[in-house]
Amino acid sequence: MAQDLRNLFEEDSKDQQTKMSEGHEARFLEKLENEFPKERKSTHRFSFLNIAASVVLLLGLSYGGYQYFQTPSETVEPTKIVDAELKSLGDVSPSLKKVEDYYLASINLELSKVQLTPENKELFDGYVERLKELNDEYKALTIELNTNGPNEATLDALINNLKFRLNLVMRLKEKLKEFNDDVFSEESV
Template identity: 70%
Template sequence: MAQDLRSLFEKDTKAQHAKMSEGHEARFLDKLDAELPVKKQSTRFSFLNMAASVIILLGLSFGAYQFFQSTPVIPDDDKQVVETNIKTLGDVSPDLKKVEDYYLASINLELSKVQMTPENKDLVDGYIQRLKELNEEYDKLTLELNENGPNEENLDALIDNLKFRLNLVMRLKDKLQEFNDDTFTQESI
């Protein structure tokens, strides 16, 4: 039962040498071309594809150049650029912020209580003008705080300015009370 496999394969390959008919390969290739035609790309579209690639490449290169270029922008005129990161008294310390908030709230509260009438308008306007001057001085001190950094003299000057403004408003209130009392006593006579 056992047979040599080599001898079987040798006999089988000699019997299997069948030849194809003439022109079989050419007919097969013709049928293949008919079923799957080869499309040739027109040179016009390939040229447009290359042109579009070049334009995109140039655009990206220009964008990268502009992005990584680090030239500072210089204003055309001699106007000073206003610094937006200005420190106030409250930025130095949380305790100083509480002091600043207290004084500003007190000043605004007392000013809101002031009743201006045509009779006391000149008196109120004089005090309001002095308050504006103190407010401008406070702004100058704040700028000095930003330029020189926080120091004891500057912080004391800012707090004193707030005290002066509160005292000025309190004096205005007292003067208005005296004015109203004088007006009331003159009307009763």
């Protein structure tokens, strides 16, 4: 029952001597042309839209890649650095952190010891204004430290600023003591 299919097809093709009717191929091609031109026109329109969409997609991906791979130094301006992101002396080295902590703790301790009265308020306010100026200068130096990186000049300026602030608080305490001594000596006379 099993027969080779190749032999079967060869015998079948010899038995059939059929030919297509005359004009059959021409009618077939005409029907084919009538059906497919509509689809070819729409294909051209879609291919133009496909090209345009590809260009827009390529431009979008290029811009996105440029934004993604752009370095932060090109996008962040030094004046827009937030205080939380700023490095301080303590971030540069542990020994500088000890120095910074010592001066800041001493300044705060001495300020907490100052006794403010209505009589010495004007003197106190003058010193506080100068302390605010030094604090603003310290912040500017910290921004410079972050922008330019740690260098000896900036680190020295930061430490000197802390020294100036501590000396200013100490002078304030001395002036207030002198002021209070003068007020008490005038009251006792």
